[in-house]
Amino acid sequence: MNxxxxxxxxxxxxxxxxxxxxxxxxxxxxxFLYPDSPWRMVQRPFLAPGEVSGFWxxxxxxxxxxxxxxxxxxxxxxxxxxxxxxxxxxxxxxxGALAGYFGGKVDDALMxxxxxxxxxxxxxxxxxxxxxxxxxxxxxxxxIAIVSWPPVARLVRGEFLSIKHREYVxxxxxxxxxxxxxxIKQILPNTLSPVIVLASLMVATAILLESSLSFLGLGDPxxxxxxxxxxxxxxxxxxAWWLSVIPGVAILLTVLALNLVGEGLDDALNPQLxxxx
Amino acid sequence: xxxxxxxxxxxxxxxxxxxxxxxxxxxxxxxxxxxxNVAIQPEPPGLMLPLVQNAPTQRVAGNIFEGLLRYxxxxxxxxQLATSWExxxxxxxxxxxxxxxxxxxxxxxxxxxxxVFSADVFLRETNPRTRAILDHVASIEAPDDETVVFTLKxxxxxxxxxxxxxxxxIVPKHLYAGTDFYNNPxxxxxxxxxxxxxxxxxxxxxxxxDKNPNYYEAGKPYLDKIYxxxxxxxxxxxxxxxxxxxxxxxxGSVENFDIPRLAKLDGSCMxxxxxxxxxxxAMLWLNNREGPTADKRFRQAVMYAIDRDFAKNxxxxxxxxxxxxxxxxxxxAHDDDLQPYPxxxxxxxELLAEMGYKGEPVRLLPLPYGETWTRWAEAVRQNLEDVGIxxxxxxxxxxxxxxxxxxxxYDIAFTYLFQYGDPSLGIARTYISSNIAKGSPWNxxxxxxxxxxxxxxxxxxxxxxxxxxxxxxxxxxxTLHDDVPLAWxxxxxxxxxxxxxxxDLITTGIGLNDGxxxxxxxx
Numbered sequence: 195m196n197x198x199x200x201x202x203x204x205x206x207x208x209x210x211x212x213x214x215x216x217x218x219x220x221x222x223x224x225x226f227l228y229p230d231s232p233w234r235m236v237q238r239p240f241l242a243p244g245e246v247s248g249f250w251x252x253x254x255x256x257x258x259x260x261x262x263x264x265x266x267x268x269x270x271x272x273x274x275x276x277x278x279x280x281x282x283x284x285x286x287x288x289x290g291a292l293a294g295y296f297g298g299k300v301d302d303a304l305m306x307x308x309x310x311x312x313x314x315x316x317x318x319x320x321x322x323x324x325x326x327x328x329x330x331x332x333x334x335x336x337x338i339a340i341v342s343w344p345p346v347a348r349l350v351r352g353e354f355l356s357i358k359h360r361e362y363v364x365x366x367x368x369x370x371x372x373x374x375x376x377x378i379k380q381i382l383p384n385t386l387s388p389v390i391v392l393a394s395l396m397v398a399t400a401i402l403l404e405s406s407l408s409f410l411g412l413g414d415p416x417x418x419x420x421x422x423x424x425x426x427x428x429x430x431x432x433x434a435w436w437l438s439v440i441p442g443v444a445i446l447l448t449v450l451a452l453n454l455v456g457e458g459l460d461d462a463l464n465p466q467l468x469x470x471x
Numbered sequence: 472x473x474x475x476x477x478x479x480x481x482x483x484x485x486x487x488x489x490x491x492x493x494x495x496x497x498x499x500x501x502x503x504x505x506x507x508n509v510a511i512q513p514e515p516p517g518l519m520l521p522l523v524q525n526a527p528t529q530r531v532a533g534n535i536f537e538g539l540l541r542y543x544x545x546x547x548x549x550x551q552l553a554t555s556w557e558x559x560x561x562x563x564x565x566x567x568x569x570x571x572x573x574x575x576x577x578x579x580x581x582x583x584x585x586x587v588f589s590a591d592v593f594l595r596e597t598n599p600r601t602r603a604i605l606d607h608v609a610s611i612e613a614p615d616d617e618t619v620v621f622t623l624k625x626x627x628x629x630x631x632x633x634x635x636x637x638x639x640x641i642v643p644k645h646l647y648a649g650t651d652f653y654n655n656p657x658x659x660x661x662x663x664x665x666x667x668x669x670x671x672x673x674x675x676x677x678x679x680x681d682k683n684p685n686y687y688e689a690g691k692p693y694l695d696k697i698y699x700x701x702x703x704x705x706x707x708x709x710x711x712x713x714x715x716x717x718x719x720x721x722x723g724s725v726e727n728f729d730i731p732r733l734a735k736l737d738g739s740c741m742x743x744x745x746x747x748x749x750x751x752x753a754m755l756w757l758n759n760r761e762g763p764t765a766d767k768r769f770r771q772a773v774m775y776a777i778d779r780d781f782a783k784n785x786x787x788x789x790x791x792x793x794x795x796x797x798x799x800x801x802x803x804a805h806d807d808d809l810q811p812y813p814x815x816x817x818x819x820x821e822l823l824a825e826m827g828y829k830g831e832p833v834r835l836l837p838l839p840y841g842e843t844w845t846r847w848a849e850a851v852r853q854n855l856e857d858v859g860i861x862x863x864x865x866x867x868x869x870x871x872x873x874x875x876x877x878x879x880x881y882d883i884a885f886t887y888l889f890q891y892g893d894p895s896l897g898i899a900r901t902y903i904s905s906n907i908a909k910g911s912p913w914n915x916x917x918x919x920x921x922x923x924x925x926x927x928x929x930x931x932x933x934x935x936x937x938x939x940x941x942x943x944x945x946x947x948x949x950t951l952h953d954d955v956p957l958a959w960x961x962x963x964x965x966x967x968x969x970x971x972x973x974x975d976l977i978t979t980g981i982g983l984n985d986g987x988x989x990x991x992x993x994x
Contacts, residue, residue, distance in 0.1 A: 231853065231856065233849060233852070233853045233856075234853055234857075235781065235785075235850065235853065239785055255728065255785075255846060256785055256786070256846055256849065256850060257785065328865065328866060328867075329866045411845070411866075412866075415837075415848075415849075415864035415865070415866050416852075416862075416863065416864050426842075426845075426846070429705065429706070429726055429728070429842055430728055432706075433728065433732075
């Protein structure tokens with residue numbers, strides 16, 4: 195109960211949670227609200243929002259329903275954001291844990307490896323990866339995961355370094371627990387709260403990355419995503435500004451909501467820090 | 472049949488083509504002076520037209536170089552470097568009489584020896600398309616300085632269409648004979664006989680051409696200068712036209728959706744004339760070798776499934792034409808009686824059911840030439856998915872597209888080709904089985920093999936009797952129409968947008984590529 199109270203004390207976090215809930219709802223309901231493909235040309239092109247009833251967000255350059263694109267795009271954005279974050283955690287957490295726990299040469303080797311990825315600009319690397327593998331949902335998720343795991347490894351390593359000398363860890367070592375058990379059962383659970391906070395922000399970054407890739411035409415050509423919608427509408431800005439603005443606002447709100455929620459989680463999971471602020 | 476063109480004939484032809492190209496413009500007296508500012512997109516890789524064949528090169532260098540002939544909108548030959556010509560009755564001897572007073576931009580006199588060198592030596596070595604045409608030629612001779620005689624191995628009626636500046640440009644023998652053509656210093660400062668001379672090229676910014684003061688047609692050209700501006704961003708190009716920096720926007724320099732807006736500006740004119748010689752034709756390669764596309768019924772189903780009118784009206788803003796079959800409607804050999812495949816998804820589903828299509832995935836490779844082509848691929852994918860075909864879109868850049876198509880690594884792929892003025896010049900290459908070879912994205916890439924079609928194309932190319940030839944071409948069109956070796960989706964339009972005070976900009980079927988010798992600006 196304490197956790198929720200602390201979370202709720204942050205007004206911004208509550209607003210974020212509500213927005214995020216709406217986006218998730220939209221994504222889940224997309225197949226029921228718009229059972230047809232969002233790619234189908236259904237009306238005259240370039241309808242302004244509300245110009246024809248039934249198309250409350252208008253139609254795009256080819257007469258496709260913008261609202262349908264927005265709903266199906268929500269699903270794509272959230273899914274890619276979540277999955278790539280999970281994959282990034284799956285890479286970053288074990289590497290960080292091993293580096294922090296064992297220290298010494300293992301730490302050196304793993305951290306140099308991590309730094310190798312950290313020195314290459316995220317977005318440039320993601321573009322190169324997707325271009326090499328050919329754009330598809332799989333290659334995009336993988337590319338985003340590959341560019342976003344290093345901060346996780348860094349964070350987990352730091353936590354491990356500070357926790358591994360605590361008495362209860364020493365005790366576990368004394369009673370003869372294996373390294374594996376100590377890492378998984380003793381230390382890892384106590385590093386989770388900062389990781390959760392980081393993960394919520396990573397989802398936001400991943401959504402932005404996916405949108406940027408799609409904007410540049412490196413999205414999965416068979417999936418309707420928000421970034422794609424902006425990219426396709428960019429050149430018609432002067433004729434139909436709403437085609438870029440509507441998905442743009444959707445991205446803005448979703449990313450903002452995730453950041454607010456992340457902040458709320460931070461407050462709830464690290465009460466000392468929150469009080470100091 | 473002897474074709475004799477006199478000075479009178481030449482004037483009539485010129486007047487006719489003017490009437491065709493610019494029906495609404497009152498005939499006024501051209502006035503000298505003024506400057507043309509033209510968009511060029513993308514920047515050409517070079518201006519030595521006989522070596523570099525890219526579209527932007529052809530557009531600029533048509534002012535510097537010239538061919539023996541030009542062609543009006545009906546592809547009837549018009550005089551250029553040749554003032555008159557005769558074709559012998561057996562169709563084997565082509566005699567050209569050259570203009571007597573032509574000089575090269577460097578002051579040297581032009582003569583028949585330049586023509587013989589260009590055709591027999593230079594272009595045979597450097598231009599594969601011209602080389603294929605010259606394969607029909609047994610000898611090229613210059614009996615005197617003002618006469619050139621081409622002797623053919625067998626009659627090849629389309630030969631008279633091969634003398635356009637982009638196909639057979641005349642190069643200066645005194646600069647190129649005996650040199651390494653590709654590394655000749657003259658390539659950086661091309662010397663031609665055309666109405667404009669090369670002045671200067673600031674890479675990435677502007678190409679400057681000056682009026683040729685010694686041009687052999689008295690009084691021409693009218694313009695003092697032509698500036699070709701390199702502006703990579705489409706929105707900036709449009710803005711430059713709106714604010715008057717540019718006064719001519721060739722096809723391809725304006726995004727399709729922006730065409731109506733720019734054309735409707737005050738004092739802005741638009742014409743679709745000037746691509747009759749090229750006939751750009753958009754189609755879908757369908758891999759005839761394997762997968763569902765190997766089945767004729769599947770290919771027919773594709774034709775029924777695609778809403779070609781939608782693409783024309785929405786993606787191309789109503790410009791262009793839905794073809795009724797494999798031949799562009801502007802070709803003389805076009806069969807007008809052929810019924811186009813209608814948009815009929817039900818018929819398409821029926822055919823798919825009949826062949827037993829089970830939803831095997833089919834790959835679709837778009838042409839990476841920009842927005843319009845990407846959107847077009849999305850529309851076609853939706854059309855095909857609507858009839859139950861499972862489409863996977865592939866992405867690639869231009870190099871990747873070239874590679875996949877050349878290696879036959881595709882199921883359905885977008886492309887467009889120039890059909891030129893005669894089926895033997897631009898269409899046969901897509902269907903004859905001798906043209907099946909990996910390594911080129913422009914040959915019989917779909918792998919269609921039909922001995923009957925091979926025979927008909929070969930016979931029609933060298934048939935001198937127009938009626939017999941037409942009968943063969945009709946049969947070819949009907950057979951191909953039924954076999955659907957590939958899907959014919961659009962005869963592309965080439966709209967030029969320009970300020971209405973620019974007159975006589977396009978006076979031939981070659982359009983802007985033919986140079987600006989007749990263009991003048993109302994002061």
